[in-house]
Amino acid sequence: MSITDRGVVEYIGAHADDFLADLRAWLAIPSISGDPAAAADVARSAWWLGGALRDAGFPTVEVWETPGLPAVFAEWPSADPDAPTVLVYGHHDVQPAALADGWSTPPFEPTDIGDRLYARGAADDKGQVLFHLLGVRAHLAATGRTTPAVNLKLIVEGEEESGSPHLAALLRERRDRLACDVVVVSDTGMWAADTPSTCTGMRGLAEVQIDFHGPSADIHSGSFGGAVPNPATALARLIAALHDEGGHVAIPGFHSGVGELTEYERESFAKLPFDESVWLGNAKSGAAAGEAGYTTLERVWARPTAEVNGIWGGYIGPGRKTIVPTSAHAKVSFRLVDRQDPEEIERVVRAWVSERVPAGIRCELDFGTGVRPCLTPLDHPALQAVVRAMGRAFDTEILYTREGGSGPEADLQDVLRAPVVFLGVSLPDDGWHSIDEKVEKPLLLKGAEAAAYLWEELAASRRGAAPGKDDR
Amino acid sequence: MSITDRGVVEYIGAHADDFLADLRAWLAIPSISGDPAAAADVARSAWWLGGALRDAGFPTVEVWETPGLPAVFAEWPSADPDAPTVLVYGHHDVQPAALADGWSTPPFEPTDIGDRLYARGAADDKGQVLFHLLGVRAHLAATGRTTPAVNLKLIVEGEEESGSPHLAALLRERRDRLACDVVVVSDTGMWAADTPSTCTGMRGLAEVQIDFHGPSADIHSGSFGGAVPNPATALARLIAALHDEGGHVAIPGFHSGVGELTEYERESFAKLPFDESVWLGNAKSGAAAGEAGYTTLERVWARPTAEVNGIWGGYIGPGRKTIVPTSAHAKVSFRLVDRQDPEEIERVVRAWVSERVPAGIRCELDFGTGVRPCLTPLDHPALQAVVRAMGRAFDTEILYTREGGSGPEADLQDVLRAPVVFLGVSLPDDGWHSIDEKVEKPLLLKGAEAAAYLWEELAASRRGAAPGKDDR
Incomplete structure (x- = not known):
C-alpha cells in the first residue's frame, strides 16, 4: 500500500x-x-x-x-x-x-x-x-x-x-x-x-410505433375474410421479418456502425462469474434465446435488438368477434450499440417497412426521440x-x-x-x-x-x- | 305460362x-x-x-x-x-x-x-x-x-x-x-x-384464442431484451406462418375435406355481374388480396381462411414503455368449406402450434364451438x-x-x-x-x-x- x-x-x-x-x-x-x-x-x-x-x-x-x-x-x-x-x-x-x-x-x-x-x-x-x-x-x-x-x-x-x-x-x-x-x-x-x-x-435506443390501417372500419370476416388484406396479419408478417432465422435483425443497413466484440472483450465478459439460471430468474424467463453466436451477456450488452414492446388491433375483449380489424398497431424498440445512430435507424426502418406494406394497407410510422449508444x-x-x-x-x-x-x-x-x-x-x-x-x-x-x-x-x-x- | x-x-x-x-x-x-x-x-x-x-x-x-x-x-x-x-x-x-x-x-x-x-x-x-x-x-x-x-x-x-x-x-x-x-x-x-x-x-367456422406466455411479468427490454424470447414476436411469427407466400393456409392437414371448385361452379360464379370496385367499397377496403389462383368471390365463398380477429400484448397505451411483455394473445378464426370439420381443424391447429412454440414460451389454446360448413x-x-x-x-x-x-x-x-x-x-x-x-x-x-x-x-x-x- x-x-x-x-x-x-x-x-x-x-x-x-x-x-x-x-x-x-x-x-x-x-x-x-x-x-x-x-x-x-x-x-x-x-x-x-x-x-x-x-x-x-x-x-x-x-x-x-x-x-x-x-x-x-x-x-x-x-x-x-x-x-x-x-x-x-x-x-x-x-x-x-x-x-x-x-x-x-x-x-x-x-x-x-x-x-x-x-x-x-x-x-x-x-x-x-x-x-x-x-x-x-x-x-x-x-x-x-x-x-x-x-x-x-x-x-x-x-x-x-x-x-x-x-x-x-x-x-x-x-x-x-x-x-x-x-x-x-x-x-x-x-x-x-x-x-x-x-x-x-x-446501449442506445430507437423507438417506433407502427400503425397499419386496413378496412376503414371493422368488417365481417365471413363476408369479406380471405379476400382483403388483414392489417393484423400483415403487421405480424412485418414483425416476423424483423429477425432472420439466426435471430439477427434482418433490416438492411441496421447494423451500420455495429462493431464486433474483440476477443479481449469476449474473454473479459467471460471472466465474470455468470450463472444463467440466476440470470433467468431475474429475467423472469424460462429460457435464454437470441442472436446465434453470442452469449447471454453479449446479447444484452453488445448486440443491437428489435423488440416488440406492445401490439394491439381488432377485438380483444372476452368471447369472439369474427372481424377483419380496421387496424393493427405495434410499439417496437431497437437497442443500439457502438456507433449506431438513432436517426440512421429511423431511415433504414422507414425504407424497409415501406417496401413491405401490402396493397390495401396504409402504414404510419411514429418515431420517438432516440438515444445514442x-x-x-x-x-x-x-x-x-x-x-x-x-x-x-x-x-x-x-x-x-x-x-x-x-x-x-x-x-x-x-x-x-x-x-x-x-x-x-x-x-x-x-x-x-x-x-x-x-x-x-x-x-x-x-x-x-x-x-x-x-x-x-x-x-x-x-x-x-x-x-x-x-x-x- | x-x-x-x-x-x-x-x-x-x-x-x-x-x-x-x-x-x-x-x-x-x-x-x-x-x-x-x-x-x-x-x-x-x-x-x-x-x-x-x-x-x-x-x-x-x-x-x-x-x-x-x-x-x-x-x-x-x-x-x-x-x-x-x-x-x-x-x-x-x-x-x-x-x-x-x-x-x-x-x-x-x-x-x-x-x-x-x-x-x-x-x-x-x-x-x-x-x-x-x-x-x-x-x-x-x-x-x-x-x-x-x-x-x-x-x-x-x-x-x-x-x-x-x-x-x-x-x-x-x-x-x-x-x-x-x-x-x-x-x-x-x-x-x-x-x-x-x-x-x-x-362457410363453417372454427375459432381459437392463442395465449403466449413469456416472462412471468413485463421485464425491462434494456436489461433483458435480445436474450429471452419475446412472446409478442413469437406470436407474430406464428401468425405470419399461417399462410404461405401464395396466401394458402399453411397448416398441414387443414385442407382435409376441401374440394376444388368444378369448372361449372367457377363458370356459374363468373356469370354473376361482379364489379370489384363496388365490392371493395362494401368491404371498406383499398385492395383485394388473398389466395393465389382464386377470384374474389371464390375466395369468400369457396375457400377456407385464417383471419386474425384481434391481437394484443404488452404496452398499448400512449407513449413508450420499453419492455419485453409477459404475454401476447390473438383471436384467430378459420372459415371452413365443403367437408372441413371444426373438430378436425382444432386437432391440426393444436398439432401445428405445438411444434412452433419456442422454448421459454408457454402456449394455451382455447377453441370455441365450431360451425360446420x-x-x-x-x-x-x-x-x-x-x-x-x-x-x-x-x-x-x-x-x-x-x-x-x-x-x-x-x-x-x-x-x-x-x-x-x-x-x-x-x-x-x-x-x-x-x-x-x-x-x-x-x-x-x-x-x-x-x-x-x-x-x-x-x-x-x-x-x-x-x-x-x-x-x-
Missing part, C-alpha cells in the same frame, strides 16, 4: 461516521421527482446537497433551475495548470416509495442493519453522489494538496427518475460551464461485492484510470461490464463531446426501483476511496497518454 | 294488399332479441305469427319455449302418401333499431315509399317468413289442392340475431317433430333484382327444384351464390341430417343490421310465387330423382 493509499484509507476511516450521518440526513428528504406533490422536497434535496458541497470545500456551488426540478452544479478548479477537467454525473431525485408498497422499514427513515443502510435512494443515487464529497476530501488529505489534481465539476440532476426530460437542454445551455475532458458517471453498480467491475457502455473503448486512458483507481481500492482485478439499457449518459457524451466512464459500487440486489432499497456501507466507502485515487490517476494519464476531447 | 303459374300469379295479386297489411302489423312489434327489455315483444311476435299461421290454414301451430326466447313451429301434412317433408327455417326476432341511429323513418312504424316497405325486419327476416303463408295459399288455390304437395313444416326461431344460442338444443330435443327430407332456408338474399340467384352453401351440390334434386321454382317466378336464369359467413343453417343440416337449400329474395342494399332496412315489395311477392311453385317442384323431384335423407 502506497503512502497515498494509506492516507486515503485512514482519512475515510476517520470520517466514515460523519459521512454516513450526512447521508442519512439527505436520505430522509423524499425527493421523488415523479410525484408533483414532492417538488418542494426535491428542491430541498438540491439545497441540502449544495450546502454539503460548500462544507466539503467546493468553492463554486450553484443550484440550477430548469423548467422542471433543480440540478446542482459544483466546481473545484485545480491549481495545476495542466490538470484535466472531470465532470461527475449523478442525481439527487429518487423513485417513489411508501411503506405500504411492502417495505420492511420506512423508506425515508434511513435504517442501519449490520453493514447495510436501508432507505430509498441509498444506492440510487444519493449514496453514490455523496461518496464523491468524502473522496475528494480524502484525496486532498492524503496528497497534501489544497486543490484537486483535476479540475473537478459535479452535475447532480433532479429528474433522472423521471426520464431526465430537461437534462439535454440544460447540458446544451450550460455547455461552457460543464466543458470537460471526461465524464465520470456514478449511477451504476458492480457485478458483485467480490467481483468489482466498471461499466464501459450502455455510449461506449468507451477498453484501452481508453480514462477507462484505464478508473480500472487502476478501483484496483487500488478493491485490491483485485477490475472486470468490465456494460449496461443493456439506455440512459442520459448518451447526452453527456454527445453534448459535451467527452468520453464517459463509470464509477459505481452498487450491487445488483440493492433494490433499485424496488422495495427495501439498501446500500452496503463498506462498498460506499470503497467508492469514496476509488474516487480519491481516480483524480490522481486521471491527472497521471493526462501527463502520459492524456484523454482528450473527441478522441472516441 | 302454365295454368298453375297463372293461378299462382292471380292469387298473389288478389291477396297482396292483405299480405302487406299483415306484414306491417308484424313489423310494428319490436321483437329485438338482443334487448332483454324487449323479451315481451319477442313473445308477442311469436304469438302474432302463430295466429297468422292458424289463419293461413296450418292445422298444427305451436309456440315452443326455450331457455331464451320462443320459437314458432307449424305443420301442414300433405294428403299424398309419398309427399316429401320440407322444413322451412326463418326467424321472427330482429336487430336493434332506433330513430336516433339515423333512420329516415321510425323503424317500427312500417313506411311505404314507392315499391319499398321500410321497417326493421322487413327483409331480415319477417318479410321472407311471411311470404311462405301467402305462397302456400297460392299453391293450394292454383292447384285446387286442400293440402300442400309436400308435408310442410316451419320452424321460426326468436334468437337468430343473438347468435341462435338455443337452436341446436331445440333441434335435438324436437328432432322427431322436425324430421324432414329437405330444409328450405328463407333468410338470405339474391345477387340483384335483375339477377335472381340462390345460395348453395355457407353447409354446402348443397349444384346437381342436388332439391337445389334444382329451387332453381326451377325461382325460374318460373322470375322468368330468367337463376344463378348460384354462396355465403361467406357461417350460420345456424349448419345446425339444421347436421342435427336433422337433411340438405339445406335457400329461397331468399332480399337484395344486398336492403340494409340488414343497418339503418333504413327495407324490402322491395314486388320481390317479396316473387318470393311467395317461387314458394308456391317450390312445393310442386319438390314433390315432382321426389317422384323422379327424389331428395332423400343423408344423400349429401
Whole structure:
C-alpha cells in the first residue's frame, strides 16, 4: 500500500461516521421527482446537497433551475495548470416509495442493519453522489494538496427518475460551464461485492410505433375474410421479418456502425462469474434465446435488438368477434450499440417497412426521440484510470461490464463531446426501483476511496497518454 | 305460362294488399332479441305469427319455449302418401333499431315509399317468413289442392340475431317433430333484382384464442431484451406462418375435406355481374388480396381462411414503455368449406402450434364451438327444384351464390341430417343490421310465387330423382 493509499484509507476511516450521518440526513428528504406533490422536497434535496458541497470545500456551488426540478452544479478548479477537467454525473431525485408498497422499514427513515443502510435512494443515487464529497476530501488529505489534481465539476440532476426530460437542454445551455475532458458517471453498480467491475457502455435506443390501417372500419370476416388484406396479419408478417432465422435483425443497413466484440472483450465478459439460471430468474424467463453466436451477456450488452414492446388491433375483449380489424398497431424498440445512430435507424426502418406494406394497407410510422449508444473503448486512458483507481481500492482485478439499457449518459457524451466512464459500487440486489432499497456501507466507502485515487490517476494519464476531447 | 303459374300469379295479386297489411302489423312489434327489455315483444311476435299461421290454414301451430326466447313451429301434412317433408327455417326476432341511429323513418312504424316497405325486419327476416303463408295459399288455390304437395313444416326461431344460442338444443330435443327430407332456408338474399340467384352453401367456422406466455411479468427490454424470447414476436411469427407466400393456409392437414371448385361452379360464379370496385367499397377496403389462383368471390365463398380477429400484448397505451411483455394473445378464426370439420381443424391447429412454440414460451389454446360448413351440390334434386321454382317466378336464369359467413343453417343440416337449400329474395342494399332496412315489395311477392311453385317442384323431384335423407 502506497503512502497515498494509506492516507486515503485512514482519512475515510476517520470520517466514515460523519459521512454516513450526512447521508442519512439527505436520505430522509423524499425527493421523488415523479410525484408533483414532492417538488418542494426535491428542491430541498438540491439545497441540502449544495450546502454539503460548500462544507466539503467546493468553492463554486450553484443550484440550477430548469423548467422542471433543480440540478446542482459544483466546481473545484485545480491549481495545476495542466490538470484535466472531470465532470461527475449523478442525481439527487429518487423513485417513489411508501411503506405500504411492502417495505420492511420506512423508506425515508434511513435504517442501519449490520453493514447495510436501508432507505430509498441509498444506492440510487444519493449514496453514490455523496461518496464523491468524502473522496475528494480524502484525496486532498492524503496528497497534501489544497486543490484537486483535476479540475473537478459535479452535475447532480433532479429528474433522472423521471426520464431526465430537461437534462439535454440544460447540458446544451450550460455547455461552457460543464466543458470537460471526461465524464465520470456514478449511477451504476458492480457485478458483485467480490467481483468489482466498471461499466464501459450502455446501449442506445430507437423507438417506433407502427400503425397499419386496413378496412376503414371493422368488417365481417365471413363476408369479406380471405379476400382483403388483414392489417393484423400483415403487421405480424412485418414483425416476423424483423429477425432472420439466426435471430439477427434482418433490416438492411441496421447494423451500420455495429462493431464486433474483440476477443479481449469476449474473454473479459467471460471472466465474470455468470450463472444463467440466476440470470433467468431475474429475467423472469424460462429460457435464454437470441442472436446465434453470442452469449447471454453479449446479447444484452453488445448486440443491437428489435423488440416488440406492445401490439394491439381488432377485438380483444372476452368471447369472439369474427372481424377483419380496421387496424393493427405495434410499439417496437431497437437497442443500439457502438456507433449506431438513432436517426440512421429511423431511415433504414422507414425504407424497409415501406417496401413491405401490402396493397390495401396504409402504414404510419411514429418515431420517438432516440438515444445514442455510449461506449468507451477498453484501452481508453480514462477507462484505464478508473480500472487502476478501483484496483487500488478493491485490491483485485477490475472486470468490465456494460449496461443493456439506455440512459442520459448518451447526452453527456454527445453534448459535451467527452468520453464517459463509470464509477459505481452498487450491487445488483440493492433494490433499485424496488422495495427495501439498501446500500452496503463498506462498498460506499470503497467508492469514496476509488474516487480519491481516480483524480490522481486521471491527472497521471493526462501527463502520459492524456484523454482528450473527441478522441472516441 | 302454365295454368298453375297463372293461378299462382292471380292469387298473389288478389291477396297482396292483405299480405302487406299483415306484414306491417308484424313489423310494428319490436321483437329485438338482443334487448332483454324487449323479451315481451319477442313473445308477442311469436304469438302474432302463430295466429297468422292458424289463419293461413296450418292445422298444427305451436309456440315452443326455450331457455331464451320462443320459437314458432307449424305443420301442414300433405294428403299424398309419398309427399316429401320440407322444413322451412326463418326467424321472427330482429336487430336493434332506433330513430336516433339515423333512420329516415321510425323503424317500427312500417313506411311505404314507392315499391319499398321500410321497417326493421322487413327483409331480415319477417318479410321472407311471411311470404311462405301467402305462397302456400297460392299453391293450394292454383292447384285446387286442400293440402300442400309436400308435408310442410316451419320452424321460426326468436334468437337468430343473438347468435341462435338455443337452436341446436331445440333441434335435438324436437328432432322427431322436425324430421324432414329437405330444409328450405328463407333468410338470405339474391345477387340483384335483375339477377335472381340462390345460395348453395355457407362457410363453417372454427375459432381459437392463442395465449403466449413469456416472462412471468413485463421485464425491462434494456436489461433483458435480445436474450429471452419475446412472446409478442413469437406470436407474430406464428401468425405470419399461417399462410404461405401464395396466401394458402399453411397448416398441414387443414385442407382435409376441401374440394376444388368444378369448372361449372367457377363458370356459374363468373356469370354473376361482379364489379370489384363496388365490392371493395362494401368491404371498406383499398385492395383485394388473398389466395393465389382464386377470384374474389371464390375466395369468400369457396375457400377456407385464417383471419386474425384481434391481437394484443404488452404496452398499448400512449407513449413508450420499453419492455419485453409477459404475454401476447390473438383471436384467430378459420372459415371452413365443403367437408372441413371444426373438430378436425382444432386437432391440426393444436398439432401445428405445438411444434412452433419456442422454448421459454408457454402456449394455451382455447377453441370455441365450431360451425360446420353447409354446402348443397349444384346437381342436388332439391337445389334444382329451387332453381326451377325461382325460374318460373322470375322468368330468367337463376344463378348460384354462396355465403361467406357461417350460420345456424349448419345446425339444421347436421342435427336433422337433411340438405339445406335457400329461397331468399332480399337484395344486398336492403340494409340488414343497418339503418333504413327495407324490402322491395314486388320481390317479396316473387318470393311467395317461387314458394308456391317450390312445393310442386319438390314433390315432382321426389317422384323422379327424389331428395332423400343423408344423400349429401
